[in-house]
Amino acid sequence: MAKITFSSISVENFGPFRERQFLDLSVSSSRSVILVKALNGSGKTTLLTALQIGLYGAKGIGSGRRTDYEQLVQALQRTDAGDHSSISIGLIVDMGGGRKEITVRREWTRQRSALNETFSVIVDGTEDMDFTHAWDDFIGAILPPELVHLFLFDGEKIEALANPERLPELLRRATEVFLGIGGIDVLGNDLRAVERRAGLRNKESSAEYQSEKNALLDLESQQKALSQKHANVLQEQASAQNTLDQARLSLERYVAEARRDGLTAYEQAASIKSKAESANKRANAARSDLAEAMSDAVLPLAWLHKLWDRYENEWETDGRSRHAKLLSEEFKRRDRRLLTALSKQVPGTSLEAVRSLLKRDLDQTTRSTQTRKPLLAPDGDPADVAIRLKHARLGVREAITSLDSAQRELVQSERALGEVPAEEQLTEILSRMHEKSHAVATAEQHVMQLSASLIETTASLNYVQTRLNAAQSRLNIDFRDRSIEAKGLEAAMRARQALSVFKGRLLASKGPLAVRHDYR
Numbered sequence: 001m002a003k004i005t006f007s008s009i010s011v012e013n014f015g016p017f018r019e020r021q022f023l024d025l026s027v028s029s030s031r032s033v034i035l036v037k038a039l040n041g042s043g044k045t046t047l048l049t050a051l052q053i054g055l056y057g058a059k060g061i062g063s064g065r066r067t068d069y070e071q072l073v074q075a076l077q078r079t080d081a082g083d084h085s086s087i088s089i090g091l092i093v094d095m096g097g098g099r100k101e102i103t104v105r106r107e108w109t110r111q112r113s114a115l116n117e118t119f120s121v122i123v124d125g126t127e128d129m130d131f132t133h134a135w136d137d138f139i140g141a142i143l144p145p146e147l148v149h150l151f152l153f154d155g156e157k158i159e160a161l162a163n164p165e166r167l168p169e170l171l172r173r174a175t176e177v178f179l180g181i182g183g184i185d186v187l188g189n190d191l192r193a194v195e196r197r198a199g200l201r202n203k204e205s206s207a208e209y210q211s212e213k214n215a216l217l218d219l220e221s222q223q224k225a226l227s228q229k230h231a232n233v234l235q236e237q238a239s240a241q242n243t244l245d246q247a248r249l250s251l252e253r254y255v256a257e258a259r260r261d262g263l264t265a266y267e268q269a270a271s272i273k274s275k276a277e278s279a280n281k282r283a284n285a286a287r288s289d290l291a292e293a294m295s296d297a298v299l300p301l302a303w304l305h306k307l308w309d310r311y312e313n314e315w316e317t318d319g320r321s322r323h324a325k326l327l328s329e330e331f332k333r334r335d336r337r338l339l340t341a342l343s344k345q346v347p348g349t350s351l352e353a354v355r356s357l358l359k360r361d362l363d364q365t366t367r368s369t370q371t372r373k374p375l376l377a378p379d380g381d382p383a384d385v386a387i388r389l390k391h392a393r394l395g396v397r398e399a400i401t402s403l404d405s406a407q408r409e410l411v412q413s414e415r416a417l418g419e420v421p422a423e424e425q426l427t428e429i430l431s432r433m434h435e436k437s438h439a440v441a442t443a444e445q446h447v448m449q450l451s452a453s454l455i456e457t458t459a460s461l462n463y464v465q466t467r468l469n470a471a472q473s474r475l476n477i478d479f480r481d482r483s484i485e486a487k488g489l490e491a492a493m494r495a496r497q498a499l500s501v502f503k504g505r506l507l508a509s510k511g512p513l514a515v516r517h518d519y520r
Helices: 044-060 066-076 129-133 135-142 145-150 155-161 167-179 181-260 263-267 269-294 299-303 306-343 348-368 382-418 423-478 480-509
Strands: 003-014 017-024 084-095 098-111 114-123
Touching: 003 044, 003 135, 044 066, 044 084, 044 098, 044 135, 044 145, 066 114, 114 129, 129 135, 181 423, 181 480, 269 382, 306 348
Parallel strands: none
Antiparallel strands: 003 017, 003 084, 084 098, 098 114
């Protein structure tokens, strides 16, 4: 526990003290009492006030409100000595087995209507920033500001302090301070102030907040209803799709069974009739083409067989005879040209020998080549006729093939047409198939309607969800302090209740220290 002793006080431009006035408060064993004697209004009370506000600041006055404190300081500042005033208190602090000399200093500067205060704690001539910041806690632990008026008071107030009506309350408050109950009351008052300020803020924004909250609740209700509707439509769509699948499967099975009973032939009757008519037309056309092919004038030559072969042989023999005759004539002309040319260059005997030699060679060539008079006309080349005959034969074969194909198709079409059942035989089948087809169409339409409803519900749900997210975000951003304050208010109420219980139990446990009210 620290111990402090006043050593001096310095007041400057404060109350009746102009400029800097210093008062030594140090004592010794031979000088244990300091008496300050002065006329009324000379500044005795101002010195006590200077000690209180120098040590505690705003907490040194009774109310503790900052405005009262500033008014008091401004009232005590001298206006004839400038805008600066100060109080310095010298203290000797015994703490932890050591001693320090410190100076607590407060300075005020007036700037128009504002009052600027500077506080510092000087240790060994240098300001100690840590000590300055912790000063309120330090001095409050040694001498709480609530009890300072019991230690620093004017002699004129002794009678008031000893008043039997006031003394019990003073002692009660002193006891509560020593027990720490004063802090409980201060904390309770602070909590009430917080509750009042929060109530005022909430009162100002309650209408807007309630409007936003109602809109959010409405959107949440819409989102919930649309989510339920979406789930119902989705479930109904799945059921409708199942019904559609079953209807389609039933129709497919029935159609397969009906086709085995002749439905396929009935469904294809028109196509079969059309194919039969087309096959009949192609058969007639093939017959006409065959007749036309058979009417070719050169075609009878194909029926001559061996006679036509002999004709080709005779034509070939006539050709060779003509070629041999032409070749013999050509050799004779050649021999005449050679003999004419040699008659001018060789002797007669030699020329005659050459003529005899050429004649023997020509006779030999003529004998080796059979020559006869041609029997056939020169324009009857069988090669030309053979080309026409080949084309005529090919045309006949194609016409016969086309006719066979058309007749086979005609026979098949007539057979299939004969298998087509009459319409009255399929009345019941067609009726039931129509019912099943109608069931499939109805199920498909129901599924389409549900799909459209699902799309619409999904779009509405997404839209409402987007608005809901935006409203929640806006409410969290614009009114997030409100929810915090609501929780804080609730916590403050619980804290005040707990403090009240704690205070009662604390006083009950300190019964022997209770203050008696029978002072004499």
